[in-house]
Amino acid sequence: MPPFSDHHPYPSQREPVYARNCVATSQPLAAQAGLEMLLKGGNAFDAAVAAAMCLTVVEPTSNGIGADAFCLAWAGGGVHGLNASGRSPALLTGDEVRSRFAGEDSIPYYGWGGVTTPGAVSAWAALATEHGTLPMTTLAEPAIRYARGGFPLSPQTAYYWGVGASRYPKSTEFKAWHDTFAPGGNVPKTGEIVRLPDHGDTLQSIAETNGRSFYEGELAEKMDKAAREQGGLLRKQDLADHQYDWVRPVSIEYKGLTLHEIPPNGQGITACIALGILKYFDLTGHDPDSVECLHLQIEAMKLAFRDAHRFIADPAFMDTTPAAMLDEAYLASRAKLIRRDRATDFKHGTPKPGGTIYLTAADAGGNMVSYIQSCYTGFGSGVVVPGTGISLQNRGCCFSLEEGHPNVAGPSKRPYHTIIPGFVTGTGWDGSE
Numbered sequence: 001m002p003p004f005s006d007h008h009p010y011p012s013q014r015e016p017v018y019a020r021n022c023v024a025t026s027q028p029l030a031a032q033a034g035l036e037m038l039l040k041g042g043n044a045f046d047a048a049v050a051a052a053m054c055l056t057v058v059e060p061t062s063n064g065i066g067a068d069a070f071c072l073a074w075a076g077g078g079v080h081g082l083n084a085s086g087r088s089p090a091l092l093t094g095d096e097v098r099s100r101f102a103g104e105d106s107i108p109y110y111g112w113g114g115v116t117t118p119g120a121v122s123a124w125a126a127l128a129t130e131h132g133t134l135p136m137t138t139l140a141e142p143a144i145r146y147a148r149g150g151f152p153l154s155p156q157t158a159y160y161w162g163v164g165a166s167r168y169p170k171s172t173e174f175k176a177w178h179d180t181f182a183p184g185g186n187v188p189k190t191g192e193i194v195r196l197p198d199h200g201d202t203l204q205s206i207a208e209t210n211g212r213s214f215y216e217g218e219l220a221e222k223m224d225k226a227a228r229e230q231g232g233l234l235r236k237q238d239l240a241d242h243q244y245d246w247v248r249p250v251s252i253e254y255k256g257l258t259l260h261e262i263p264p265n266g267q268g269i270t271a272c273i274a275l276g277i278l279k280y281f282d283l284t285g286h287d288p289d290s291v292e293c294l295h296l297q298i299e300a301m302k303l304a305f306r307d308a309h310r311f312i313a314d315p316a317f318m319d320t321t322p323a324a325m326l327d328e329a330y331l332a333s334r335a336k337l338i339r340r341d342r343a344t345d346f347k348h349g350t351p352k353p354g355g356t357i358y359l360t361a362a363d364a365g366g367n368m369v370s371y372i373q374s375c376y377t378g379f380g381s382g383v384v385v386p387g388t389g390i391s392l393q394n395r396g397c398c399f400s401l402e403e404g405h406p407n408v409a410g411p412s413k414r415p416y417h418t419i420i421p422g423f424v425t426g427t428g429w430d431g432s433e
Contacts, residue, residue: 033142044367061160069123069373072423086117089233112232114394125211140207147200168382176384199389273304280335313407314414
């Protein structure tokens with residue numbers, strides 16, 4: 001692993017308090033892309049889309065053009081959720097699952113098996129066309145500029161770039177990854193100027209068509225062709241059938257604040273469950289970092305993840321509801337299982353470690369955006385569509401192979417999702433939320 005400082009490469013203890021506009025991401029170049037849109041008269045949605053597109057270039061180790069995306073946004077006096085996660089290929093039938101993954105405990109991380117329809121591009125188009133003020137061609141300018149002209153590679157991104165290079169074998173399935181991200185076998189190092197011209201061309205095509213080329217046009221054709229040639233199941237029709245959804249967030253109140261999360265298939269409800277359990281414990285007087293306080297939080301999260309891994313799935317296939325999972329009586333019964341004097345084995349599933357990009361943007365008009373896009377594990381499946389820079393996600397690995405489980409792999413189905421763009425509201429100085 002890299003030194004701990006690499007995970008916090010831009011240390012600051014200054015509180016981010018600004019009067020008009022703010023953009024924050026894991027990469028300064030992407031934050032600057034968002035600020036560039038604000039300076040051009042755009043709003044927080046414009047800034048978020050510009051930063052998101054830029055992050056696919058300057059930090060492809062955590063996200064990409066072939067990623068999924070979730071967003072929570074404050075606009076018009078309320079919090080709105082955007083679920084832009086993709087579904088599994090229609091060809092992933094029960095028989096196909098049993099044949100393709102015979103003898104496996106889970107869907108393999110790398111290769112076409114875990115590929116689902118990418119949804120991030122649809123999120124960009126939705127945010128830009130429905131809430132933004134600038135054309136997508138303008139929003140894409142910084143990302144295209146860095147892709148074609150080059151950008152200096154940051155330390156953490158360089159480290160995980162090397163991890164990716166060691167992860168994917170030099171076989172036909174992963175050849176396009178090596179051609180794109182390690183041409184000639186050269187893995188870029190910290191501070192090197194990196195150029196990703198295929199990304200630039202793809203982003204330009206997406207911007208000029210407001211995403212249509214990705215789901216209905218030339219880029220969809222290229223994804224279909226690559227899948228057919230390499231044994232993948234993704235087809236142009238899967239891309240054409242993709243739809244993003246505006247959703248009502250799940251929320252829970254805790255000590256005068258309200259936490260909002262994307263409902264299932266996202267796992268954000270896990271945080272709501274844990275807070276709902278903690279409401280039944282008095283943490284007053286405990287130092288936040290005390291053993292007692294941390295113990296209760298850990299136990300609450302263990303309980304929450306046990307429920308999450310059992311129940312969360314594509315909502316069309318769940319055998320319970322978010323409301324039932326957040327029912328006060330149910331949460332009270334779960335809280336009673338926690339012992340203050342010892343850790344308890346709740347037989348919970350072990351949450352997978354990971355990291356991805358996060359960005360937030362706010363403007364003088366009161367709009368605020370909390371946004372995450374991710375390929376799941378690093379570069380995702382390791383499958384890159386030749387000549388496009390599109391690194392396809394491996395979100396299908398979050399499906400279960402257990403027959404009868406609500407999250408079992410199947411056709412045209414959204415998998416359990418790990419990305420969580422949280423949003424907290426409270427009573428402000430003017431009495432409003």
